[in-house]
Amino acid sequence: MTAGTAGTAMTARAPGTDAADAAAQAAREAVFDAAVAADERIEPRDWMPEAYRATLVRQIAQHAHSEIIGMQPEANWITRAPSLRRKAILMAKVQDEAGHGLYLYSAAETLGVSRDELLDKLHTGRQKYSSIFNYPTLTWADVGAIGWLVDGAAITNQVPLCRCSYGPYARAMVRVCKEESFHQRQGYEALLALSRGTEAQHAMAQDAVNRWWWPSLMMFGPPDDESAHSARSMAWKIKRHSNDELRQRFVDIAAPQAEALGLTLPDPDLKWNEERGHHDFGPIDWTEFRDVLKGNGPCNEQRITQRRRAHEDGTWVREAAAAHARKHTAQPGEAQA
Amino acid sequence: MTGTDTTTARPAPALGGAPARAALALGDDALVLAQRLGEWAGGAPVLEEEVALANIALDLLGQARVLLSLTGDEDELAFLREERAFLNLQLVEQPNGDFAHTIARQLYFSTYQHLLYAELAAGDGPLAGLAAKAVKEVAYHRDHAEQWTLRLGDGTDESHHRMGTACDALWRYTGEPFQPVDGLGTDTAAFEPAWLDSVTAVLTRAGLTVPDGPRTGAWAAGAGRQGLHTEHFGRMLAEMQHLHRSHPGATW
Numbered sequence: 079m080t081a082g083t084a085g086t087a088m089t090a091r092a093p094g095t096d097a098a099d100a101a102a103q104a105a106r107e108a109v110f111d112a113a114v115a116a117d118e119r120i121e122p123r124d125w126m127p128e129a130y131r132a133t134l135v136r137q138i139a140q141h142a143h144s145e146i147i148g149m150q151p152e153a154n155w156i157t158r159a160p161s162l163r164r165k166a167i168l169m170a171k172v173q174d175e176a177g178h179g180l181y182l183y184s185a186a187e188t189l190g191v192s193r194d195e196l197l198d199k200l201h202t203g204r205q206k207y208s209s210i211f212n213y214p215t216l217t218w219a220d221v222g223a224i225g226w227l228v229d230g231a232a233i234t235n236q237v238p239l240c241r242c243s244y245g246p247y248a249r250a251m252v253r254v255c256k257e258e259s260f261h262q263r264q265g266y267e268a269l270l271a272l273s274r275g276t277e278a279q280h281a282m283a284q285d286a287v288n289r290w291w292w293p294s295l296m297m298f299g300p301p302d303d304e305s306a307h308s309a310r311s312m313a314w315k316i317k318r319h320s321n322d323e324l325r326q327r328f329v330d331i332a333a334p335q336a337e338a339l340g341l342t343l344p345d346p347d348l349k350w351n352e353e354r355g356h357h358d359f360g361p362i363d364w365t366e367f368r369d370v371l372k373g374n375g376p377c378n379e380q381r382i383t384q385r386r387r388a389h390e391d392g393t394w395v396r397e398a399a400a401a402h403a404r405k406h407t408a409q410p411g412e413a414q415a
Numbered sequence: 416m417t418g419t420d421t422t423t424a425r426p427a428p429a430l431g432g433a434p435a436r437a438a439l440a441l442g443d444d445a446l447v448l449a450q451r452l453g454e455w456a457g458g459a460p461v462l463e464e465e466v467a468l469a470n471i472a473l474d475l476l477g478q479a480r481v482l483l484s485l486t487g488d489e490d491e492l493a494f495l496r497e498e499r500a501f502l503n504l505q506l507v508e509q510p511n512g513d514f515a516h517t518i519a520r521q522l523y524f525s526t527y528q529h530l531l532y533a534e535l536a537a538g539d540g541p542l543a544g545l546a547a548k549a550v551k552e553v554a555y556h557r558d559h560a561e562q563w564t565l566r567l568g569d570g571t572d573e574s575h576h577r578m579g580t581a582c583d584a585l586w587r588y589t590g591e592p593f594q595p596v597d598g599l600g601t602d603t604a605a606f607e608p609a610w611l612d613s614v615t616a617v618l619t620r621a622g623l624t625v626p627d628g629p630r631t632g633a634w635a636a637g638a639g640r641q642g643l644h645t646e647h648f649g650r651m652l653a654e655m656q657h658l659h660r661s662h663p664g665a666t667w
Contacts, residue, residue, distance in 0.1 A: 149465070162480050
């Protein structure tokens with residue numbers, strides 16, 4: 079987008095009439111709308127509607143929070159990974175998630191909110207993270223199931239975000255998606271090893287898939303006719319496809335993969351529909367979805383408590399780093415004085 | 416982000432006798448410290464440290480895999496040995512404690528490991544190749560530990576106190592690294608003065624007092640290298656090994 083000075087003009091304006099203000103506002107909106115319509119990227123210096131900014135902050139923050147909360151269920155298995163190779167892969171994956179958190183908090187900072195502010199909102203329950211991480215990782219196979227299904231669903235959601243209208247978010251997502259596709263493959267490969275392994279390993283894999291399948295489908299959010307934010311986000315090209323479209327796309331990808339894995343998906347209604355060219359699947363239990371969203375999932379309390387504890391335990395470390403930095407930057411000034 | 420080696424091919428054990436035992440000792444150091452650092456995942460004081468600690472852990476795990484594979488099957492060695500068969504230093508098995516304890520452990524160990532690998536890399540022994548690669552990684556680990564020692568020693572009263580306490584608490588494990596290791600092909604005692612000079616300089620710059628307690632104790636001198644560990648170690652191994660051991664013969 080090129081008409082980036084529209085926003086700064088606002089701060090430097092001379093007192094004018096209401097009519098002139100309204101005309102200037104309409105002009106800014108027109109420039110913004112035209113940029114979105116032309117698939118140009120909105121950049122931090124560009125004027126943008128307040129609601130667009132607020133929507134992005136909400137979405138990017140929720141995404142960043144999901145990355146750092148999402149470290150917990152997988153970190154749960156780092157110390158117990160059954161081979162050194164699996165341990166290295168899992169450590170690298172959890173590290174990637176911390177990195178994704180960093181890119182995303184940085185993208186949010188371009189919209190004028192600080193990481194501290196956003197973390198505070200997470201810790202006090204004023205911003206959310208993906209509900210999927212409120213489910214527990216009970217066995218090693220859950221690590222594989224998360225990679226295959228949860229990261230698979232995340233990729234389906236996130237690939238279109240690489241074309242999102244907001245530049246910093248879109249660029250962060252390009253990097254995130256590259257790493258997510260590695261995560262998804264490692265999950266699939268870990269499950270394949272289990273599925274083809276001993277009877278106990280196969281059973282472990284099947285049990286994990288049974289538990290993660292439905293929550294993964296819920297990751298796409300409520301059905302289109304109940305989705306609170308969808309329509310406007312689509313108009314702004316923050317969102318490119320509807321929840322139900324993406325969910326269908328994911329089911330169509332996952333169903334043949336399950337077969338290749340030698341595992342079944344826990345849905346008796348799942349079958350290929352020749353006429354639609356898609357898989358049909360059974361009804362989703364939205365009561366469970368809403369319950370987990372409300373805070374009644376198996377791990378909501380545990381996840382946020384652990385996050386808060388890490389943050390609080392780290393307060394003295396962050397304060398020390400800040401104090402040390404202040405002393406160092408203060409020194410040259412003091413020497414001159 | 417550190418890439419991950421996903422190759423499954425395992426080289427045939429290249430070493431036997433005392434050199435194998437020496438490689439195993441260094442491999443165990445790296446493995447055990449990687450395991451400890453892995454416990455931080457999701458709990459670090461700031462997001463940047465999630466990345467940094469994982470990075471260090473991954474480097475160490477990579478070193479461990481090479482070293483263990485020189486002497487046998489890496490997974491059999493990591494998951495099926497009993498506590499008394501591990502040859503790591505007691506220093507690396509010490510619990511993470513608060514962030515200051517983790518940093519003190521990193522400072523003491525990475526300074527030692529950096530000097531050791533530089534020495535091995537300069538020689539022509541069987542570990543020279545590994546050491547040449549690892550010395551670059553460890554230089555970063557050492558820098559990371561030194562920078563945090565400075566920040567914490569110098570930062571606030573609380574951080575100064577915590578860092579001082581941590582340095583004191585782990586000091587008694589810092590004599591062990593310089594006990595002779597058969598088959599290593601280098602005299603670890605020879606670089607003890609350089610270690611002491613370096614650590615003294617960092618602690619002094621950080622405004623911390625160099626601990627004055629003994630650097631070893633009854634049972635502690637060279638004990639880890641002989642398979643004598645602290646009580647913390649058994650629990651760490653139990654957690655690390657239980658899944659692998661629960662499925663004998665399975666592949667993952």
